Amino acid sequence: MTPKKPVRIGCYSAYWGDSPAAAIQLVKNEGANLDYLVADYLAEITMGILAARRKRRILSGKDKGIDYVPDFLSLVLKNILPDIAKNGTKVVTNAGALDPIGCKEAIEKLLKKLNLEKQIKVAAVLGDDVLENKETETLESFSQVHSFSPISSTEHGLDADPMPAKDEPILSLNAYLGSRGVADALAQGAHIVVTGRVVDSALVVGPLIHEYGWNENQPEYYDRMASASLAGHVIECGCQSTGGNFTDWRLAAESPYGGYANMGYPIVEFDANGEFVVTKPEKTGGLVSPATVAEQIVYEILDPALYLLPDVILDMRQIRVSKVGENRVLVQGAKGRAPTPWLKCSGIFLDGWKLSGELVIGGHEAKQKALAVGNAVVQRVENMLKDVGISPFRGTNVETLGGESLYGPHAKKDVSREIVLRLTAHHDDTKALNLFAREIMAVGTCMAPGITGSGSGRPKPVPNLVHFPCLLPKTEVKASVVVGNDSLQTVQWEKWDESQSFGSPSVVPLIPEASVSSTTKLVKTKLINLANGRSGDKGDVCNVGIIARDPRYYPYIKRSLTGPVVAEYMKHLCKGTVTRFELPGLFALNFVLTKSLGGGGLSSLTIDRQGKTFAQLILTGIDIEIPAELLPADQAKL
Structure with missing residues (x-):
């Protein structure tokens, strides 16, 4: 009842x-x-x-x-x-x-x-x-398997995260x-x-x-x-x-x-x-x-x-x-x-090993010292690997936490006088990563002044787990x-749409972007003064949702905050595409950034493996043009 x-x-x-x-x-x-x-x-x-x-x-x-x-x-x-x-x-x-x-x-x-x-x-x-109950733990065990596209419900390979080979465990x-x-x-x-x-x-x-x-x-x-x-x-x-x-x-x-x-x-x-x-x-x-x-x-x-x-x-x-x-x-x-007709699946496979270590560096020019030390450690170990006949790293990353490393080229010049240097590497051989760990700990007396340990001790290699999404027909589950x-x-499945008509969703009324005349006086303000935002991950994809604080701001946000603008601002992090979607009921925009998390939460070498900071980067970094009379009186001083 x-x-x-x-x-x-x-x-x-x-x-x-x-x-x-x-x-x-x-x-x-x-x-x-x-x-x-x-x-x-x-x-x-x-x-x-x-x-x-x-x-x-x-x-x-x-x-x-x-x-x-x-x-x-x-x-x-x-x-x-x-x-x-x-x-x-x-x-x-x-x-x-x-x-x-x-x-x-x-x-x-x-x-x-x-x-x-x-x-x-x-x-x-x-x-x-x-x-469960499959003869082999590979994708070969399934008669049908599709990649998962973050921007198309029917073209499954479009901007999809890579999947393991069919015969890969x-x-x-x-x-x-x-x-x-x-x-x-x-x-x-x-x-x-x-x-x-x-x-x-x-x-x-x-x-x-x-x-x-x-x-x-x-x-x-x-x-x-x-x-x-x-x-x-x-x-x-x-x-x-x-x-x-x-x-x-x-x-x-x-x-x-x-x-x-x-x-x-x-x-x-x-x-x-x-x-x-x-x-x-x-x-x-x-x-x-x-x-x-x-x-x-x-x-x-x-x-x-x-x-x-x-x-x-x-x-x-x-x-x-x-x-x-x-x-x-x-x-x-x-x-x-x-x-x-499909179910999304979450898969995990093993792809080598990775290691991450941290050092604290303080004093004058802390960020510049940290970058010099980090790059030197990577080069030093690469030379050692070459000398002993071990292949180079598959990937490395040098980050200066506290030095606005997430902002990339948009970082402010006046940065902290204390920095956490984060060094990460990916390799198929744990011997290479153990050598990397030793050299991270060895820099205290041979490189820049003001270096101290992070307190976590010598780092150890961990398996590099890679997440991949895929689609299986419901008939196989x-x-x-x-x-x-x-x-x-x-458990019986609900009826599904065999026609795939869902690939063409109905049209809903959209709110047009602002039409600005030559006499309109526009001023620039940070997006955070006009909007809220939140971001998160889907594998190697990050979404950034932006919601206007006032419906009057929305047409101007649409005008300034385009897909190309976000793509240009985030190009140091996003190596794929940027697609903009609209939610007119909430006066909101949603941006989908593919190939933007360094492989995703399990395997990424970057500090923000799940895109949790992306909305904050965009809110505080991108300017919006808006009529002076609409400018909030209590706008943040950024």
């Missing part, structure tokens, strides 16, 4: 490493009254680390280990089980990681220890590990499953559902399918699924929708009830009509505003007309956000259509669910 009140879902974790205190806040904070508590633990980097650890264990002869997220049990579930048993809150999480069944069994063991096994039933959703390959398995588990009476790799929003969409009984025969089914997916996208990164990573950071840091020290975690209240409100527990820090929610909406997206998910294609272009109360934001306007002691049941 359709609930009479909105379904309330809180999210306490954005990644493996988020504060475990957040779950206690959401469960025990007076007035939360949650129907569901969800948690996202898995990122591309996390899956790679877990896969490498599992491979090392197997090679050492150990068959059994912990391949799920143990912190979910020891730091979270153990502390909230009595409360969720009492108030009926259900828990959905992807903490199952590489072993959802193992995670389920560990939870059941904990429940038995607490005498709660008769009150709480646990389910696991599995099938994302598409290498891969450590892991996990499909992003949808929400149907979660919904099936809840329908069968599960109170706790653990999954492996699912699309992040599935943790929210699954409960809403279950609560509202949505099915494909309903006329507004895809719009409801799209809105539910958007709700999941907004809260899956925890505090990023309640003031975390917010451009106007002081509003969150200095907010009532403790600011950063007591950040409130997000709650969505999802109504039967498909609209939802974003909020947070009372008397917690941070803030929920149209700006904080809009920033999260544009985070880690590609084409906003085609946000591809296993169950639906979400169109974000007409989304609107509005304040409806203190720390309450209404989100409307999501549109949906039938999904594609079999998802299943097991609830309590019941037998394994197959």
